Amino acid sequence: MKFFFLFKLFVLKPTDIKDPEYYHKVVDCQYACPAHTPVPEYIRLIAAQKYTEAYMVNWESNVFPGILGRTCDRPCEPACRRGRVEDEPVAICRLKRVAADNKSNVSALMPKAPFPSNSKKIALIGGGPASLTVARDLAPLGYEIHLFDDQNRAGGMMRSQIPSFRLPEHVINEEVGFILDMGIHTQFKTRVESLKDVIAKDYDAVFVGTGAPKGRDLYELPGRQEGDANIHIGIEWLASVAFEHTSAIGKKVIVLGGGNTAMDCCRTSRRLGGAEVKVVVRSPFNEMRASPWEIEDAMHEDIPILDCHVPKSFVVENGKLKGMMFEKVIAKYDDKGGRALVNAGEADVFIEADDVLIAIGQSTSFTWIERDLGLEFNKSEMPVVDAVTYQSTLPKVFFGGDAAFGPKNVITAVAQGHQAAISIDLFCSGESLKNRPSPFVNLVSQKMGIHEWSYDSMVEIDNRQSVPLVDKKLALSDRKVEVELGFDHLHGFTEAQRCLNCDVQTAFSENKCIECDACVDICPTSCITFIPNEEDESALRLKLTMPANNHDQAILISDAVPGTKRVMVKDEDVCLHCGLCAERCPTSAWDMQKFFYSVTKAGNQCQIAVK
Amino acid sequence: MTYIRPKFRHPDLKTNDLGYTKTVYEGSLSTLCAGCGHDSISAAIVQSCFELAIQPHRLAKLSGIGCSSKTPAYFLSQSHGFNSVHGRMPSVATGSNLANKELIYFGVSGDGDTASIGMGQFVHVIRRNLNMVYIVMNNGCYGLTKGQDSATADEGSKSKSGSVNMFNAIDLPSLALELGAGFVAQSFSGDKAQLIPLIKAAIKHPGFAIINVISPCVTFNNNPGSTKSYDYVREHIELTSTVDFVPFQEEITTSYEAGAEQDITLHDGSHLQLHKLESEWNPEDRMSAITALQKTKINGEILTGLIFIEPESKDLHHVLNTVDIPLNQLTAKELCPGSVALEELNAELR
Structure with a gap:
């Protein structure tokens, strides 16, 4: 044994993969979902056209797959690994809708x-x-x-x-x-x-x-009382439309606010007679709270968004609302990231309106x-x-x-x-509320034979599919016509295949490793390194073949490998879960193992009683 | 099904002086056995050519027959390639080099292709000091025909089927030294930190450069009793030195303690920095290199690293005194200068 490594006394401990949260965090979408829906699991079912099963996996976790498949805030999508290796995440939310739209009768x-x-x-x-x-x-x-x-x-x-x-x-x-x-x-x-x-x-x-x-109001603003007949609170107005108490709005509409409610208000207005609908928002455009896709949908319906306009007053003439005055501002930022909106030094802007919808928050x-x-x-x-x-x-x-x-x-x-x-x-049941049930987890090898895994490990290079929309004229003529048509089977399949199967984990057993470097050489994203262990994780991260600079993502550290006593370090950040490491491993030291994680629901926590 | 390599690469991949990422130097996916040492050598070649910023079309990869000789398909897919007859890679390399001396010639061979069927060609290409890199992917067995002992299998080494090799091994580095090779190195596929600088130096060497790389056959020769298995080689490796390749543009900043350090300036101004671990060995002295090899052999160890280098080696073109322009660029005008020139030549001889 003639390799020269300085052995350090206190080195990093191997990653504890017995802790379900380690692998859970690798499944970025599921981890980001507040209800921890097993996303890759149902996406695979959709690819297999098992829509009913996909629906039930969803239903178990998030209760409203059809609703969420249309309206979810999608915390999963910004988290998607695909966004880190190419541009756009998998269209997880709209895939959920595919399951809901195509399921058979689930009542049984x-x-x-x-x-x-x-x-x-x-x-x-x-x-x-x-x-x-x-x-x-x-x-x-x-x-x-x-x-x-x-x-x-x-x-x-x-x-x-x-x-x-x-x-x-x-x-x-x-x-x-x-x-x-x-x-x-x-x-x-x-x-x-x-x-x-x-x-x-x-x-x-x-x-x-x-x-x-x-809904928040602007009581203090001059003209608020006088113009009251044509000034509405966004969520109340939406409810009254939904319950069919309101069926029309003026031709010119101002919607105040930059959140999703504002987007719903302006788009609804377009359908109830609003020909010139404008969204007016205080903050700069790129700081609007609404989801990017909802802003996009509003703009698609010819709704301009005027940013950096702070409401100054409602202009009422002869008891009738005429419009609103706005102060133009620019955003100034201090060192701490704080923001102040300061007068832009331009003349105040008057915008005509028959009706104003206030959608600036709710409580x-x-x-x-x-x-x-x-x-x-x-x-x-x-x-x-x-x-x-x-x-x-x-x-x-x-x-x-x-x-x-x-x-x-x-x-x-x-x-x-x-x-x-x-x-x-x-x-x-008279038990302590602190006895939270552990999650249900399962980890099982996907190996079926040579070149054969029970999941489709091929990494597709297709771009994100866009959801087809109904004809704009038709959409704007009737508020009940659904704008998004949803993916058809083929688009659903293509999109589902973009999923990287992050729940199929790369499990490494150091005692089987002969250090042939096959995994290191084959890994498309260079995320595997065999390296002498370090005392400090940040130091180790920098020494990897590709430095692991994304500290939000874990690194998997093995125990010392028998041959050279080095450790295997895998950066989870851009691992494609393609399984090539396991495919090229002569000793099965690498294995692809499907990790299933489900938040235990009420009544299923029998394991607690055993403790 | 994962024998298709995804197109995605690490988003922060570095680029070399040509602005290329390592991806440009990759080849198609290997069809060798999973865990084959040859794949590691391919990866080391990719890394070396990337780091040296070689223009892929300025390199020709040549090989014979065998597992090793399949590997040129797995690296540098944008370079020239010639997969020749078994053991005849040196003559194809010689012909190509004579025709166009401006390319980098990168020969890949195995222990069978070199030490058995190709031995005749091998010794002569060394003798002629052809400017090329000659990598032997040496696994001590005929992997492609199910693992029979090759001519480099050590005496006493046990095959997977249990039979013990009765014959002496041909030691390729010793043979190369004996025949006057100007660059001799030995390495291990499992040690890229050593292999990559050696490949880079071999490419820069202006003559015949051989690297004998022990490359375990994971399927047929990785068993207990084999002297070419991953475990055995790791246990018995003896290093001449640690090697650092410093391109000539870069300033040398590292310094080792006096006596242990040796800096060799290569032909093109690049440096090889050696941190010597063998005190009595001098890489620029052929005798001490032979001694070092023999000594470790007697001790049952495997000497790896740079073994011998002659920085100002005179290659075949130099010996033959060929013209500066590559022969393939000579036109009828230069080759047939006409009757006036003939008259002048004849006049000189009168």
């Missing part, structure tokens, strides 16, 4: 009511995604669920705030229906005016999923919760809620969705609903 696969009762009663206040998730998780366990909502149907903001041209009503009805069919006792058109009254009834637990129903409303119940509120009038258990300071009251921590999105509400359901189940 759904939990079937009636369920044997466990004699516990739960009240859910609000009928949105968070409450419905709690209902879905708890009803099959035998809980008697009472759901209260002030509308005449369940769905919450999914129904009232998301326009039909993005999310058709039948999709909501179907997926909400799966849950209500589990024997949920619904009390619609029932506005809960007092939490005290609810608690006074004999519910074992109460879940508050009332969302963020209050929670808890006027119906008495402050003497022992349920604490913080300074910003938000209930004090545990970030893990979703329990309030009043033990039997739980919060979830926008009501818990302010406005986020549907998928976050679902994730929180799952966790709140676990807490409620533990609470009703």
Whole structure:
């Protein structure tokens, strides 16, 4: 043995791959999804045209695949590995829709009511995604669920705030229906005016999923009162359109705000008679809060977006709204990244308008919760809620969705609903809420033979497919015509094949390695290095063949290899999961192993009792 | 199914002086056995040519027959290539080099192709000091015909089927030294840190440069008892020195402790920096190189690294005193200067 390495006393420990979170983090999309939907798993099923199975994998995790496949905020897509090795991520969200659109009748696969009762009663206040998730998780366990909502149907903001041209009503009805069919006792058109009254009834637990129903207004702005007849709060206006109380708007419309609600408002206006609709936003264009694709969709419908315009006043003449005055600003940034909007030194701008929609944010409303119940509120009038258990300071009251921590999105509400359901189940069983169930994980080799893996490991070079749209004229003529047509089978397949199967993990066993370098030589993205171990991870990262500069991504460090006592280091950052390392390994020291990770839902945590 | 290599590469791949990434120097996907040492050598060749910023079309890769001789398909796919008859690569190389001396000639051969069927050609190409790199991918067996002992298999080495080799091995570096080669090195496919600078120096050497690379046959000669297995070679490697190749544009900044360091200036001004681990060995002295080789052989070790170098080697063109213009660029005008020139020549001889 004549290799000369300086052996250090304290070197980095091998990566603990027994910790499910290590491999979980490698599956970027799933890790980024608040509900941790097993994305690559269902994408493979879509490629195999097993749409029903793909739908059920989704349904288990995110409850509303059809709805989310059209409207999700897609935290998974910016995380997608594909975005790091080429330009664009896999169109994960729209693939989900492919599963929902093409599934066969799934009702037989759904939990079937009636369920044997466990004699516990739960009240859910609000009928949105968070409450419905709690209902879905708890009803099959035998809980008697009472759901209260002030509308005449369940769905919450999914129904009232998301326009039909993005999310058709039948999709909501179907997926909400799966849950209500589990024997949920619904009390619609029932506005809960007092939490005290609810608690006074004999519910074992109460879940508050009332969302963020209050739209921000511009009370202070001159002309606000005088022009009130033609000034509307975005989310309220959208709801009134959805429930068919409003069917027209003026020809000239200003939409204030740069978020997704503003995008929905302007596009809805276009369909209700708004010929000249403008979005006016304070911040610079590239800092708008709306998702890029929603901005794109709005611009596609000929809606200009005027950025750096701060509203100054509503201009009202003879009691009739004429338009708005805006101050032009520019954004100035300080060293700490703080932003100030300062006057651009230009003349104020007048924009004509028949109607103005204010879509500048929304907030929670808890006027119906008495402050003497022992349920604490913080300074910003938000209930004090545990970030893990979703329990309030009043033990039997739980919060979830926008009501818990302010406005986020549907998928976050679902994730929180799952966790709140676990807490409620533990609470009703008299167990500690800290006993969170471990995730369900499975790791199994995909090797089937020489050159044969049970997944399609070939890396496609196709670009991201774009979703076909309905003819613009038709779309703008009817607010109920869905704009996106969704992928057909072929486009769905092509897009599904772009998935890199990040859940098929590169598992390395150092004791089998003979250091022939075959994996190092074949790796297309040069992410494998055999190297003397270091004391410090940052130092090790820099010494790799391709320095591992993306510190958000882990490096896999093996134990010392028998031959030279070096360690194998693999940078997870741009690994393509193509399996060539395993393919070229003569001793099977590398193996491709499929990692399945699923967040355990309420009632499935039997392993806890064993502990 | 993964025998198609994805097109994606690391987004931060470096470029060389020509602005090329390593990808430009790659070949098609290897069809050799998984884990073959030859693939590592191919990767080292790719890396060396990338680092030297060689224009791919200025290099010709030549080979004979055998697993080793298949490898030119797996590197430098944009270079010239000639897959010749078994053991006859040196004559094709000689012909090409005589015709066009401006290309870099990169010969790849195996132990069978060199030490058995090609031995006659091998010794003569050394003798003639043809300006080329000659890499032997030496695995001590005939891998392509299921692993029979080759002429470089050590005496006493056990094959996969259990039979013990009865014959003495031909030691290619010793033979090359004996025949007057100007650049002799030995390396191991599993040690790219050593192999890459050696390949770079061999390309820069203005004459015949041989690198004998022990390259384990993972299928037929990687068993206990074999002296060419990954484990055995790692256990028995003896280094002459560590090698650093410094292109002539770069300033030499590293310095080793006095006595252990030796700096060799190559023909084109590049440097080979050696950190010597063998005290009695001088890479510029043929006798000490032969001694070092013999000594390690007696000790049952394998000497790797640069063994001998003669920086100002005189290659075949120099010996034959050929014209400066490559022969293939000579036109009828130069080759047939006409009756006036003939008259003048004749007059000189009168």
